[in-house]
Amino acid sequence: MRTHVADHPLIAHKLTYLRDETTDSPTFRRLADELVTLLAYEATRDVRVSPKDIRTPVGPTTGVKLARPKPLVVPILRAGLGMLDGMMRLLPTAEVGFLGMVRNEETLEASTYAERLPDDLSGRQCYVLDPMLATGGTLAAAVRFLVDRGANDITALCLLAAPEGVARLEQELADLDVPVTVVTGAIDEKLNDKGYIVPGLGDAGDRLYGVAE
Ligand SMILES: O=P(O)(O)OC[C@H]1O[C@H](OP(=O)(O)OP(=O)(O)O)[C@H](O)[C@@H]1O
Ligand SMILES: O=c1cc[nH]c(=O)[nH]1
Numbered sequence: 177m178r179t180h181v182a183d184h185p186l187i188a189h190k191l192t193y194l195r196d197e198t199t200d201s202p203t204f205r206r207l208a209d210e211l212v213t214l215l216a217y218e219a220t221r222d223v224r225v226s227p228k229d230i231r232t233p234v235g236p237t238t239g240v241k242l243a244r245p246k247p248l249v250v251p252i253l254r255a256g257l258g259m260l261d262g263m264m265r266l267l268p269t270a271e272v273g274f275l276g277m278v279r280n281e282e283t284l285e286a287s288t289y290a291e292r293l294p295d296d297l298s299g300r301q302c303y304v305l306d307p308m309l310a311t312g313g314t315l316a317a318a319v320r321f322l323v324d325r326g327a328n329d330i331t332a333l334c335l336l337a338a339p340e341g342v343a344r345l346e347q348e349l350a351d352l353d354v355p356v357t358v359v360t361g362a363i364d365e366k367l368n369d370k371g372y373i374v375p376g377l378g379d380a381g382d383r384l385y386g387v388a389e
């Protein structure tokens with residue numbers, strides 16, 4: 177697994193306001209949207225392209241276009257939805273599939289409650305969106321799900337990651353032949369005893385969409 181921390185002053189600036197507990201939901205949603213567009217630039221560095229012949233007003237040239245099959249963008253509900261528009265701004269022709277996953281806040285185990293993905297992901301490049309990589313349980317399960325369907329190249333975009341989650345992913349995904357990359361805005365200090373990222377930003381889903389009952 178490859179981990180890339182997108183180290184950029186604009187990302188650090190926006191993350192600071194995102195983390196701030198006084199930031200309200202509308203501002204939080206806007207910042208998450210802006211951040212994912214910045215992360216997406218890094219995350220799509222290896223997106224597959226194929227040659228395309230065109231004519232400019234001055235003459236012929238060969239450029240590139242996104243290759244087939246199209247990339248698949250997979251937001252992990254609920255919080256990953258807050259990253260979807262920003263990602264699609266950069267990859268407007270990508271397909272979108274959905275995974276609904278929730279972490280049990282007592283056991284910290286992730287479970288899948290919804291899935292709407294193509295049955296066959298053979299040869300597909302997949303971009304998983306989830307703002308928080310905490311214990312890594314959710315992302316590890318999501319990656320396995322996509323690999324079991326045939327995905328052969330997976331990049332996860334996370335706004336924040338914990339060192340414990342990155343280490344767990346490295347260990348749990350070590351047996352996969354499929355390349356997995358994590359692009360994150362920052363790797364924070366640690367997890368607290370409730371499995372929250374420290375300093376983190378709190379519960380991303382609640383801050384985007386309100387407290388879940
Ligand atoms: O790395 P982990 O320890 O597995 O935790 C990370 C997961 O927790 C949050 O989702 P949550 O379960 O709160 O669901 P939500 O997005 O519906 O709020 C977050 O959006 C990740 O999916
Ligand atoms: O810090 C954390 C950990 C898991 N999920 C969140 O939303 N925040």
Ligand SMILES: [Mg+2]
Pocket residue numbers: 255379380381382
């Ligand atoms: Mg949540």
